Amino acid sequence: MKLLRLLPLLLITAPLSAQETTRRVTPEEAFSEAAMHYQASRFTEAAALYKKTASLISDSPSAHYNLGNALLRVQTPGSLGRSIASYARAFHLAPRDGDIRHNFDFALKRAGEELIPAGTPATLWIAFHILSRTELKAFQFLFLWSALLLGTLWVIRPEWRERVGTPMAVVCGLWLTTAGWWGARAALAMKDPAIVVRMNAEVRSGPGGTFSVGFKVPEGRRVSRIGGRKGSWVEIGVPTEGLKGWIDSDALEPI
Template identity: 30%
Template structure:
């Protein structure tokens, strides 16, 4: 009886928490619809504390930050949303708009076009989606192998052999895309500059100031062993050190 009451109380608590979360989400959406960006951003941020893996919440939080002209935090939110839901075209579009407003451009236009063209294909599905497509390709490959072995038609066997080759190539490509998406989800080696900071030659304020980094710039973390500093690399290959208080991991 005591165990039953404990389970019942736990179920009631979970239901109450769910209702509170739903009410806060409705309130956040209502605040955003009324153009109360600051209050909406605070509400979405509160929701993310209890549900940090919700892509929609990160996306909505990014929209509120974008309206507030807080571009670094908007980019951070969009990056997190895109990682959780790679196939969200609206999120990728808004991320592109936010990036266009950053001051630092450490890439060429052609490089960016090539990268986005490739990513637009990879981001069509998440890791699970590419995994399912790989299984479909495997099934087609097995069916084609059976056709090659059992069919008496020369034309059908020739077509089946072609299908085997295509299926194998698809399996390889789909698995590569799935690994890319899985790595994006589990990899936390990227960060966003949250405020103007200096890129130093050494992890010390007395080092050489290589140049200034502005909010919204995306960095790759290459050394995070020090408590106050991180070594980073830019998209153009340049490296240096920044203080941990000025960046936030995606």
């Protein structure tokens, strides 16, 4: 699988104190060493270092993507689910990246799902998700403040009304479009999503091991945490099957 180049890093590790005997590893060093392990097919070691990199620079899609690649090659219990969680984080940060989208879909298919829902035109789905949530929110605020600025000029400078009227209408239309787009994305998104990281995880009728097993969820399946929580047990819903129940939180990885 293709390794993405790590984005420029702004994070700089703090100077070591005199008492520290072990030098801290920078994200660049961890990423470079992880890439060497990956190329040498030492996927467990690569995954550990990519995980360290992703924890240090959580907004880097490259770190999450490469962690997903390494975990997918480890092929141990839980690695498929955790690879899907990593791909999901990378996709949310960089939805236009074709490699991320392809590997995310590939891993989901191994778990019995697909990235693009059945019956949905691929082009339409990709266009709907072409902007990340951060980008969409940024455009929404940009158009809102532009509309407010033009509206202020329209009010305080009557002689400019003819010139600012059309741009103000266009910007207002763009703001309404991005606001509606944001609302549609929020409405269709899974609530508090998580990935099952345990093989055939048991979902019970109540929050505890004494409750009966209602059904089992395969590793890698996306579920929604629907609000209930008691001790280490979390209430989940499985949207694809319309089922819900309680599961041990250790069987989930939030995304």
